[in-house]
Each structure stands twice: as structure tokens, then as C-alpha cells.
Amino acid sequence: MSARILDGKALAAKIRQRVAEGVQDFVRQVGDRPGLGVVLVGEDPASAVYVRNKEKSALETGMHSEILRLPAEAGRGEVLDAIGRMAEDPRFHGILVQLPLPDHLDEEEIQQAVPPEKDVDGFHPVSAGKLLLGQKGGFVPCTPKGILALLDEAEAPLEGAEVVIVGRSNIVGKPASLLLLARHATVTICHSRTRDLEEVCSRADVLVASVGRPGLIRGRHIKPGAVVIDVGINRVTDRARAEDLLAGQPRRWQRFEKKGQTLVGDVHFGEAMERASALTPVPGGVGPLTVAMLLDNTLEGARRAAGIGG
């Protein structure tokens, strides 16, 4: 068997296009653009790339977007004030705080300063509570929302299906489990204390890995014909590790030999290709959906604020 590749880039492009059309409608109806504000504290190079990417993607859909950059040494009060100003600014319908924050800042406190009605990341306790209770009006975190979109695109039957999620983070594993439960799947969540990971995973019709361990999920964890969603993004520089994880992917191996590094998921791609019916690649799977869903949430927030959306 050779799994079908679930192309996250193509699906994300479709969603961004749909958002761009929604933005045009919004402008026609309201006379103003939806807006996304991004707060970046410090100079972490990876975060700088992520926020530029988010701003660029938002601008491409026709939204307003701004990055508020604060120095790494900005104090608690300065950051909270900056978020407070954005929260009051009607040009911003969505606000996100790029993580990680410098060590001296309390991530939980800073993130919760974003009011729930602008919490397009869906990390606020109010959003999380609404998701848990199945109530409308909150925001669904972007990565789990993207996972569902990929599963729907793959036409994976969810009702009654055995779904196993490896990883119980607040931003991926837990919210993904709630979304899948709401779709009537039988959901099992695994974590570092799960006794027999292989046995549990190999029951899954749909297997979602969000762990942060390169290639943890091998072929033997995968039930033949399962749909596999690989959320992990891991940089690998060790040659022997890369040789194992890139087995059967000669072009990627060549690139590793040139650059000395590669990005892989939590699933061993070559082995999964032999067992799964459908599989997301890394990169190009879940990642692009996360940004697309951030834009989708921002448009949703703008529509709600204008009283034209659920």
C-alpha cells in the first residue's frame, strides 16, 4: 500500500482564498477591513519569521494587519498595556501573542490579557470552556481546526471511528480531542505515561501525532489503512537519525547532505506510507493550515463584532 498524501498547502490555499472572498464581502457590507494584530516580544529569529508570515498572509487576503514589536526586556506592565491598547482599538478584530515569550514574562497572564472576543488563537479559558461545553461564540484553536479540515478533505469517516491522539497539549491534543468527540468519534488520548503506545495507536482508524519527537510513530503503530495526521515539526541535524527518518526519500536525503538539517514530523514518513491510507507530510501538511485558520478565525471575529456572523 502507498498512502495518499494529504496536501496541506493546497487546502490552506483554498481556505485563504475563501477568507479573501469573505474579506471582500465584509468590506462591502461594513466599509472597513477585518484586522489582525500580532504582538512580538523580543528577537527570537524563528518567531520573527512566523509573525512576518502571519502578517503577510493576512495582508494577502485583504485584511489589515500590524505587528507590534516590543524589546526582549519589555516589562510585564509594558506588554499588558500594549495588548490593552490593541484590545481597545476597533481596527483589530483578532490579536495574537507570539510564543515563546521571554522568561521573565508569565505566558498565561499575558495571553489572558487578550479579550476572549479577539482571542483568535483560541487559547483563552473562555474559548477553551466554550469548546469543552460545545457552545458557540468562542474561537477554535487554529491547529486542531486545521486537523479537522484535513480529515474532512480526506473524507475520513469520523462518526464511530477509533481516533487516537498522541499528545495532550492545550493547543493541539486536548482541543483536537474535543472537536473529534463532537464529531462522534471514539477518542483516546495518549501521552508520555501511556503504558503501551504501540498497542493503543494500532487500534486507530485515525491517528493524530502531536508530540515533538521525530519519528516516534513507526509503521508498527499504524493500523493498515488508517488516516494519519502528523502535527510534529522537528528539526533533525544528526546524520544517522536523518538517514533513518528520510529512508525512501532520496531527494530529501540529498538536501540533508547539503544543508546538514531537515524538518520531520512525529511519524516515520516512509514506514507510514506503507501502512496508512492517507498521510500528511512534514513540512506541507498541518503547518500551512494553522496560518489559514488564524485568518479564518480573524474574519469570524470581525463578522461577529459587526453583528453579521454567528
Ligand code: NDP
Ligand atoms: P507539547 O510539547 O506541549 O506536548 C507534547 C505531548 O506529547 C505531551 O502531552 C507529552 O506527554 C507527549 N509525549 C511526549 N513524549 C511522548 C512519548 N514518548 N510518548 C507519548 N507521548 C509523549 O506539544 P505540542 O502539541 O505543543 O507540539 C507537539 C509538536 O507539534 C511539536 O513538534 C510542535 O512543534 C508541533 N506543532 C506544530 C504545529 C503546526 O502548526 N503544525 C502547531 C503546534 C505544534 P506529557 O503530557 O505526559 O508530557
